[in-house]
Amino acid sequence: MHPVEVTFDALLLFSMVVLAWQGVHARNMFRAVVSFMMFGLLTAVAWVRLEAPDIALAEASLGAGLTGALLLATLGRLGPERRGPRRRRAMKLSMLPWLALGLVGTTVLLAVTLSLPAPGLGEAVLAAMPAAGVDSPVTAVLLNFRAWDTLLEIGVMLLAVIALWSLGQDVLASTSRLPAPALPALVRVLFPLFVLSTFYLLWRGGHGPGGAFPAGALLAAGLVLALLAGARVPERMRGAPLRWAVGGGLFAFLIVAVGGMWAAGAFFAYPPQHASILIAIVEIAAGLSIGVMLTALFLGGEPTEVRRGRT
Amino acid sequence: MSLPPGTLFLLASALLFAIGTHGLVTCRHLLRKVLALNVATTGVFLLLVTLGRSGTTVDPVPHAMVLTGIVVALSTTAVALGLIVRLERRRP
Numbered sequence: 001m002h003p004v005e006v007t008f009d010a011l012l013l014f015s016m017v018v019l020a021w022q023g024v025h026a027r028n029m030f031r032a033v034v035s036f037m038m039f040g041l042l043t044a045v046a047w048v049r050l051e052a053p054d055i056a057l058a059e060a061s062l063g064a065g066l067t068g069a070l071l072l073a074t075l076g077r078l079g080p081e082r083r084g085p086r087r088r089r090a091m092k093l094s095m096l097p098w099l100a101l102g103l104v105g106t107t108v109l110l111a112v113t114l115s116l117p118a119p120g121l122g123e124a125v126l127a128a129m130p131a132a133g134v135d136s137p138v139t140a141v142l143l144n145f146r147a148w149d150t151l152l153e154i155g156v157m158l159l160a161v162i163a164l165w166s167l168g169q170d171v172l173a174s175t176s177r178l179p180a181p182a183l184p185a186l187v188r189v190l191f192p193l194f195v196l197s198t199f200y201l202l203w204r205g206g207h208g209p210g211g212a213f214p215a216g217a218l219l220a221a222g223l224v225l226a227l228l229a230g231a232r233v234p235e236r237m238r239g240a241p242l243r244w245a246v247g248g249g250l251f252a253f254l255i256v257a258v259g260g261m262w263a264a265g266a267f268f269a270y271p272p273q274h275a276s277i278l279i280a281i282v283e284i285a286a287g288l289s290i291g292v293m294l295t296a297l298f299l300g301g302e303p304t305e306v307r308r309g310r311t
Numbered sequence: 312m313s314l315p316p317g318t319l320f321l322l323a324s325a326l327l328f329a330i331g332t333h334g335l336v337t338c339r340h341l342l343r344k345v346l347a348l349n350v351a352t353t354g355v356f357l358l359l360v361t362l363g364r365s366g367t368t369v370d371p372v373p374h375a376m377v378l379t380g381i382v383v384a385l386s387t388t389a390v391a392l393g394l395i396v397r398l399e400r401r402r403p
Binding site: 021029039047051058063070077098123137140142159160163164213301 | 338371
């Protein structure tokens, strides 16, 4: 590796570690959250350095953007932090064993990495690519070879939405709008671009970095921005239509999976001649439902179906 | 420099995991615990992708796993934050 690259990596990782420490231990809670968001952005750069552009796209919009929005929204609803004055000395002393543990762990990891003969499934995936129906290896793994993982992951998200929504009605309804007059106008300009980029990423997922996860994250970012600008879930969308939108991705996924059982003899087996179109269907369904579910998570509760007016 | 490729990333992932776990145990504020959990998660993700790079070809399986993991981590964070807000409201 070129010395410049090594220096860049060292600086990047050092800043990440410092920001992570601040994100956990900064005295001011707001500062901690902002440090954590910066940490997320630097992590996205680290993914680029590790030649993982798909993860970088998802991290930049999810790890830094959406998590940050969630954290700030939560921070606004919490009271000031109560903390004991005797905390700091204890913290420094208790850090030593952890530091030692980290060093030992790193040494072991280095030894493991260097001793593994040819780790990973890179060759196996490359060998199976002609039958995958898409050109991008990551999309092929996500939606064909390991589609089962993606199905479960969408299930986990749906469970998270159900858990949050069962806690009560949406928290946004009780908070006031942001006092930023330019934001609604900006959102009106930006939102179509968000939708357009979402579909671009979905289409691109077939042959390059992109696909359902970054696309869903981008869609959610657009919707959350609209919510922050004062938009609310339309009245006629509440209740059943919204629930279908939230659960639709998992439903479409399951239909394709069971259809594979009937057509090709195994759960999630695609008939090779139809693999491309089936993956496209699954990808669009997964991308849109990830976007809607992320927005539902940001809402923090189900929008109330009947507002005042009806008896 | 004779460092094997990825050493720095492995070191950083171990440090991040240590910072996260330490924060998760020692912090008293629940929001800080959530932040610490996220830091530890990032450490694990870095480790996975760095290990996946040590072969001759770039291994897409860890990439897919980490993409899935990021979304699951976000779902966990959202539920945790929702619970924290509810908990705080019930406190006097």
